[in-house]
Structure formats: C-alpha cells, structure tokens
Amino acid sequence: MNGHPEDATDASFDGSLPKTPTGIAGLDEITQGGLPKGRPTLVSGGVGCGKTLFGVEFLVRGATEFGEPGVLMTFEETPAELVANVRSLGFDLQGLVDEKKLSLHHVHIDRREIEETGEYDLEGLFVRLGYAIDTLGAQRVLLDTLESIFSGFNNEGILRAELRRLFRWLKERGVTAVITAEALGERLSRHGLEEFLSDCVIRLDRQMTEDVSTRRLEIVKYRGSGHGTNVYPFLIDRGGLSVLPITSLGLEHRVSRDRVSSGIPRLDGMLGGGGFYRGSSVLASGTAGTGKTSIAAHAARAACERGERCLYFAFEESPDQIIRNMRSIGVDLQPWVDRGLLRFHAARPTLHGLEMHLTTIHKCVEEFQPSLVILDPITNFVMSGTPTQVKSMLIRLIDLLKTRQITSLFTSLTEPDGSLERSEAGVSSLIDTWLLLRFVESNGERNRTLYILKSRGMAHSNQVREFTISERGVDLVDVYLGPTGVLTGAARFMEEARERARASAQEEELEARKRELARQRLAMERTIAALHEEFQAREEEFQRLIAQEQSRQTIERTDRAKLAHLRYDHGEVSDSSEERMDTVGTGEQDGN
C-alpha cells in the first residue's frame, strides 16, 4: 500500500481547500462551501437524528444539482426500505438509479453465517465499492453506518486496520464520501472511527428542552477550513434537511417602498407618515399588559380593511379570547374572520419543537398567502429551545416572509426587571421596526408609553408618546416633559390643565391691557376735546369782544352824528366837536 496517500490529496496550505457543495439548505453556508472535496466526512449522531437522510440528500443533490453521480452503500437498511423511507421527503432514489445517476448497494452481514479461521482482509468490500464507483463514474459515496461491519466480524484489530485503509483508499479514489456512525454518549462513534476520519466531522443530535425536541447540527472538526462553530438547529421536512444558519440571512429579496398602515394613525405619523414598509419585520416588545396584542389587532384590522389577508399566530390566547378582548377596545375582528381575510392559528409554543413550528408556519403561509403575518408572542418559543435556536428559527421565518414580501409583526414579552433589551438582543438585528412599549410609573399610577427604538429606512419620530387604550381603540398622545421626566396619565392631565390656566391668565392680562389702552385713548380724546372746547371758548370770547367794539364804535358814530346834528342846530362848526372828541380820548388815556 502507498505509505502516505494523504499527501496526494492533502489540502494546499494556502487555505483554498476545494469543497464539494452538499446542496443541503444552509449547510454550505456554515461550511463555507460544502464538504472537503475528495475526502471522507464523518457524520455522527444517535438513533433517529437524520444521519442517513443527511447522506442521502448529499447524494441526491449531487446527482440532480451538481452532476455528480453517487454510490450509496447501506449496511443496515435494504435498498427497498431506503427508497421507501426517503420518498416522503421528495427524493426519488429509484428514478435516479434508473437514470444511472445513483446506485444502491446493500451489504448484508449475518454473523451466524460466518466462521472466521485465520487471517483475512476486507478486500471484498473494496472491490465491490470500487466496482460501483467505476460503473457510474461516481464522485460521491455514502457508507451508511459502516460500523455495522463490526458486528459481523470478531477480529476488531483487522477491522480497524482495514477501515483505516478504506478511508485512505477513498481519498486516493478522489471521491467525496459521507460515512455515518452511531454516536455513543460523548463518543462520536462506537468504534472510534473519528480517529481515522480527521478531515471533517459533523455531529447531529436531538436536544430535549422541556420535553420539546430540536434537531441540531454541529461541525465538530473541519481541517483546513473555517466553519461555523455554533450548534445549528435543523429541520427535516418535505424538502429534506435544512440547516438554519445563524449569521446569514438570505439578503437577496426585493424590498418594497410601499407603506402599509399600522392601523394607528398617530403611529403611522411617527413612522414618517406612511406606516411600516411592506415586507418589513416589526417587533412590538414590552412588559405584560403594555398593549402588544392591541397593536397587533390594529395592524390586523388595517390589513383586512385594505382587502389583504392576515395570518395571526396566537401562542398565548385562544382566537376567541383575542376577538373578545379586542372588541372591548373597539376593534372588531370577527367580521374579517367571517370574510376569510383573517385567519387565526393557535398553538402552544411548547406543543412542538421549533422545527415543527417553522414547518407549520411555512405550510400555513403557503396555503393562505397572507400579506401580514402576526406572531403573538414569540417569547414563549424561548421555552422550546435555546435563544440561539429561537433566533435561527426566527431568521428562517423572517427570511421566508421577506422573500414573499409579507409584512411580519412579532410581539415579545419582556421581563419587568429591567432586562428590557436582553430578551430581544438575539433578534433585534433581524427587526426593521422596533416599537418599545413601557410602563412609566409616577404619581401612583402606571401609564403606557410607546417609542420607536428603531425603524430602518425611514425618518421616524424620536418622541416618546403616551399610549392610551380606550373603548375606541389605541391612540397615541403627546407626553409632557416635566422636570422629573416624561409626564403621562394624570400628571399629563394636570400639566395640561396648568397649561390651560397659564394660557387663560395671559389672555386676561392682554384683555386688561387692551381695555386700559382704550381707556387711555378715551381720556386722551377727552382732553383733546376739552382743549378744543377751551380754545373754542376763547375764540368765541374774542369774537364777542370784537363784536362789542364794533357795536360801541357804531353807537359812538351814531352818537356823534346825533351831536353833529345837534351842533348844526346851534350853528357851530363840526371841528370844535372833533376837538372835543380828541380831548375826551386823551383824557381817557391819561386815566389808564
């Protein structure tokens, strides 16, 4: 045997390890391209973890999507069983066999038939596999639970040596192989295959959290390549496996500039006037009783009023209860349910595992084709898995909805002990618009406030608004900023009253000043009138004096005429009379 066959196919040290895409949704992203090309990969897992399915999908995708024929060698199930088992997942193995893209081989080992005497090797297996590979020109190989051969032979030393040789041989052949192994407790395989398969090891398991099972996948080892180090939840559904990559969101979806109303006019106003973007993800989070469901109900009603369909996943309350409660705040959802525009889907989050929920949601969305999906609340999913699992599930969900331009509204219950952002930390990066609802406690009462923590791609209000719920529905009221902070409720009311009082006082003062001015004007006018009168009086006096003088002169002239007439009678000349007059005048002046 070639002493160092690894050298021939070992990775170049520049990091450009050639990879074979698996075609399994999400896995190629985690592994940055797929499995190591031309090398064997160990897939380890307990019973029912999906090892076989992993391998089968690897072959099927290779044959159908990447033009790489595959050889499936099963040591446990018969080909007929296998074909039947994976048919439900949409894999037509028989069809691929007929097209010469796949060959199925069953290695049957019955210990009772076999007696061992002396030295042997497993050349028969090599020959058989080599022949199968050559016949199809296969580039992919699945050895499903290779370790089963340990049950068929006694000499473990020989088997281990032969398996080591097998893996080297597979590398020499340049086929990309998946070898499944049954995990035993902490061990990746019953017989330590991981010692020989050091290039890439993937572990599958199921985790039970509060009686809910979640499938998980972990890249334990990937020599010569970077890979995601998390434990990733994965699903098995009609399309096969899908691993939920935690960091990558399918960011290829078209985005809409359309706005859809939140159903609360003032909230639309805070969001730059139009509401949410169609197809965006909205999170309304807050402590218990802050009105998260009310916001959801308004959005649902608004969607239905636009003639759009809304799918409402209720994880805490029954649909009837939601309808009844929302009717009490003036939002009647029943007519929309009756008209088929609103559909409720209620289930306890703990009822299924996360993957089952995702599958259910996926199925409902496919069937109903809604334009708005509400999940109320997402908090309880935390009970169904770890935050990481929940996050990855939500990533998948948001991804799914966004690619379909479906607006999503999530509500989330936060703990009242100040860890407001903590529970959302996991999902916040996925959320486009985040409404935060809080209680503000002051003056012996609790009042709801709402503000927009973020809203991508739109100018949005930075204001805290008081959030009121009445029988007419939800409304937002401006809050007052007092010396102790935001004022809400009664305090706001007081402040408003004070404001009103202040305003009316000011008004009164103005009025008073106006009256004062009017009075002054009156006074001034009166003074002017008085002066006018006085002046008139003087003028009249003056005129009177002039008139008196004239009349005196007239009288005097008359008198003089009379005197002249008299003098004429006495025969005297008028000169002397004039002389007398002058004398009279002089005499008068002297008197002054």
Next chain:
Amino acid sequence: MATEYFDLTNLDPADLEGDEEEGPVWDLRLYVAGQTPRCISAFANLKRLCEEHLEGKYRIEVIDLLANPQLAEGDQILAIPTLVRRLPRPLRKVIGDLSNTERVLVGLDLRPL
C-alpha cells in the same frame, strides 16, 4: 510448496473435483482477490481439507474478484478470502486463510461444535 496452485484464476474447477460418487455434492466457492499469499494458502488449505473429509463429493469454484468485481455483490463478499458453501443448504461462509482446520470443519458443518 503450493506452487502448483499458484495460478488460481486459470484453474479448471473440473481438475479439482473429486470423482462423482453417491451422496450430496458439496458445492464450494472460494473468493479471492488476486494471488496474494493469503489467498494461495487459503486455497491450499481448502484443497487439503476437502481431500481429507469430502473426497470425491466436492466441487470448488475459485472466483477472483479483481477479475470479476461484479461477483462480489451476489454472495455479499466483504472479507477475502471467503469460502462459501453453496450446497448443501443452508449457505455458510468461512472467512480467512482456512489455516485453522477445526474451525473450518465447524464452519462447513462437517463437524459439530
């Protein structure tokens, strides 16, 4: 010492058969992969054993999987060398170089445990 059997692939099974006699014929098939020392010694051991215990009522067919790889599937051959007892039924397999005669006899049901 086993040089006369060296060219296993070219052996005519008829040469190896014992004389036709009464009783069931043991139909044996020995799978090998090339002419490795182990395969050669397996054949030698088998031949000796048959002569001793099944004289005249056995038939040995040697199949070299390197020449006929497609034949590995039919009899579910993994280990090399593998001796398959095709007749009498039921099917029995003995793997290894057949050096432990006792175990081969047990394996072929020629001797009870």
